[in-house]
Amino acid sequence: MSLRHAVLGLIVELDGASGYDLMKLFEISLANVWTATQSQVYGELAKLTADGLIEVAAEGPRGRKEYRATDAGREELRRWLVEEQPRPARRDGVLLKVFFLGQLEPGRARAYLRDSAALMGERRDGLAALQEEVTWGDDNLSLYGRLTLEYGRRFFEMRKEWAEWAEAELARHAAPPEDADHA
Amino acid sequence: MSLRHAVLGLIVELDGASGYDLMKLFEISLANVWTATQSQVYGELAKLTADGLIEVAAEGPRGRKEYRATDAGREELRRWLVEEQPRPARRDGVLLKVFFLGQLEPGRARAYLRDSAALMGERRDGLAALQEEVTWGDDNLSLYGRLTLEYGRRFFEMRKEWAEWAEAELARHAAPPEDADHA
DNA sequence: AATTGACATGTCAAAACTGGAAGGTCTAGA
DNA sequence: TCTAGACCTTCCAGTTTTGACATGTCAATT
Known part of the structure; x- marks a missing residue:
C-alpha cells in the first residue's frame, strides 16, 4: 500500500x-x-x-x-x-519485449533496441535539463526531490547504455563469427 | 496487458x-x-x-x-x-521512501541509504554470479535472456552507486559547509 | 456576452494483482 | 511401507489500478 x-x-x-x-x-x-x-x-x-x-x-x-x-x-x-519493505515487484514492458525479441527478424530486433536507446537518451536529456532549470529551495522536499531526480537521470542513462550494448551484442551474433587471432 | x-x-x-x-x-x-x-x-x-x-x-x-x-x-x-508501447508506469517503493526521507532524522535517513546501497550491491553480485554460473545454450531464449540478465546487473549496480552518492550528498548537507578555498 | 481553459471534485465498472487455501500425483529414499 | 518433497492444477476473496464519464466554478480573452 x-x-x-x-x-x-x-x-x-x-x-x-x-x-x-x-x-x-x-x-x-x-x-x-x-x-x-x-x-x-x-x-x-x-x-x-x-x-x-x-x-x-x-x-x-x-x-x-x-x-x-x-x-x-x-x-x-x-x-x-x-518499516521493513517487501521485495519490490519489478515489471518492465520494454525489457519484456527484449526478452521475446527473438521472435522478430534480427534487423527488427536491432532496430527496436536502437529506438529504445534513442528514447532513453531523450528522457535522460529531459531530466538533465530539468535539473539545470529548476531553482531549488532549501526545504526537505527540495533536497530529497533532487536526489530522486538525479536517480531518474542515472536510470535513463543506464538504460541508454544498456540498449546500445545489447544492440552491439546482437550485431556480434548476426555477423559471421571471426577468430580472435584473425585481422 | x-x-x-x-x-x-x-x-x-x-x-x-x-x-x-x-x-x-x-x-x-x-x-x-x-x-x-x-x-x-x-x-x-x-x-x-x-x-x-x-x-x-x-x-x-x-x-x-x-x-x-x-x-x-x-x-x-x-x-x-x-506495436507502439504506451509510457510505462514507473513505481518504486524504495525511491518513494527516499522522497520522504526528510521526515526522518538525518542519521536515520543516511542509514536507510547506506542499507539500500548494501542491498543493491548484494543483488548485483547475485546476478553477476548467475551470469558466470549458467551455461548458455544457443537458442533465442538464451541470447535474449542473457541481455536481460545483464540489464539486471547494471540496474543494481546503478542503484548502488546512486544510493552511495545520495548518502554522500546528505552528509554534505548535514556537515557545516566549508569554503572551496579552505583546507 | 460567449468561449476557452485552468481549477476542482466525485464516481464507477472492468481489469489486474495479491495471497492464500485446497487437493491430487508421482518418485526416491529412510 | 511410509513419507517427504517435488510436481501440478483449480479456485477465490479482497485489494489496487486503469480509464473513463460526469459535474461544476472561476478568470481571462475574444
Missing part, C-alpha cells in the same frame, strides 16, 4: 494540499517515482480522511478542499518509513 | 509448456523483468485458451497440461512486439 503513503507524505511535507495539488505533483515531481491517476488520488484522500490520518483543514473557492495531516497521519508516515 | 504476452511469449519460445513450467520461469528467468503469481499464470492460461491463442497439446502424468501456441497466438505475439 504505497499510494496511501505517497499521498500522505506529500500532504505532510507540503503542510496542506488539495487533491488537485497532489495530482500535479504526481505528474511532475513523482513522475519517475510513483504514478497515480486522479481517481486514485481522490479515492485515497477519502480513505485517509475516514481513517483519521488527514483532515479537511479549509475549503477554498472552487470547491477546493485543503487537506492537512493529523498527528496520527504523521505518525503513520514515520512508521511506514522505518 | 503484458502478463498475457509474457505467458504467450514463453509458450511460443519453449514450443510447449505447462503452467508449472511457466511459474518456474517467472521465478527465475523473468524475475527481473516481469513478476507473476501462480494464480495469475493459471488464470491467464485459461483466458489465452478461451481466446484461441494457445491450446492444450498434450496431457501429462500428474494432471499436467502441455500448452502450445496456435497460429493466432504466434501472430498476436508478433503484433504485440511491433
Whole structure:
C-alpha cells in the first residue's frame, strides 16, 4: 500500500494540499517515482480522511478542499518509513519485449533496441535539463526531490547504455563469427 | 496487458509448456523483468485458451497440461512486439521512501541509504554470479535472456552507486559547509 | 456576452494483482 | 511401507489500478 503513503507524505511535507495539488505533483515531481491517476488520488484522500490520518483543514473557492495531516497521519508516515519493505515487484514492458525479441527478424530486433536507446537518451536529456532549470529551495522536499531526480537521470542513462550494448551484442551474433587471432 | 504476452511469449519460445513450467520461469528467468503469481499464470492460461491463442497439446502424468501456441497466438505475439508501447508506469517503493526521507532524522535517513546501497550491491553480485554460473545454450531464449540478465546487473549496480552518492550528498548537507578555498 | 481553459471534485465498472487455501500425483529414499 | 518433497492444477476473496464519464466554478480573452 504505497499510494496511501505517497499521498500522505506529500500532504505532510507540503503542510496542506488539495487533491488537485497532489495530482500535479504526481505528474511532475513523482513522475519517475510513483504514478497515480486522479481517481486514485481522490479515492485515497477519502480513505485517509475516514481513517483519521488527514483532515479537511479549509475549503477554498472552487470547491477546493485543503487537506492537512493529523498527528496520527504523521505518525503513520514515520512508521511506514522505518518499516521493513517487501521485495519490490519489478515489471518492465520494454525489457519484456527484449526478452521475446527473438521472435522478430534480427534487423527488427536491432532496430527496436536502437529506438529504445534513442528514447532513453531523450528522457535522460529531459531530466538533465530539468535539473539545470529548476531553482531549488532549501526545504526537505527540495533536497530529497533532487536526489530522486538525479536517480531518474542515472536510470535513463543506464538504460541508454544498456540498449546500445545489447544492440552491439546482437550485431556480434548476426555477423559471421571471426577468430580472435584473425585481422 | 503484458502478463498475457509474457505467458504467450514463453509458450511460443519453449514450443510447449505447462503452467508449472511457466511459474518456474517467472521465478527465475523473468524475475527481473516481469513478476507473476501462480494464480495469475493459471488464470491467464485459461483466458489465452478461451481466446484461441494457445491450446492444450498434450496431457501429462500428474494432471499436467502441455500448452502450445496456435497460429493466432504466434501472430498476436508478433503484433504485440511491433506495436507502439504506451509510457510505462514507473513505481518504486524504495525511491518513494527516499522522497520522504526528510521526515526522518538525518542519521536515520543516511542509514536507510547506506542499507539500500548494501542491498543493491548484494543483488548485483547475485546476478553477476548467475551470469558466470549458467551455461548458455544457443537458442533465442538464451541470447535474449542473457541481455536481460545483464540489464539486471547494471540496474543494481546503478542503484548502488546512486544510493552511495545520495548518502554522500546528505552528509554534505548535514556537515557545516566549508569554503572551496579552505583546507 | 460567449468561449476557452485552468481549477476542482466525485464516481464507477472492468481489469489486474495479491495471497492464500485446497487437493491430487508421482518418485526416491529412510 | 511410509513419507517427504517435488510436481501440478483449480479456485477465490479482497485489494489496487486503469480509464473513463460526469459535474461544476472561476478568470481571462475574444
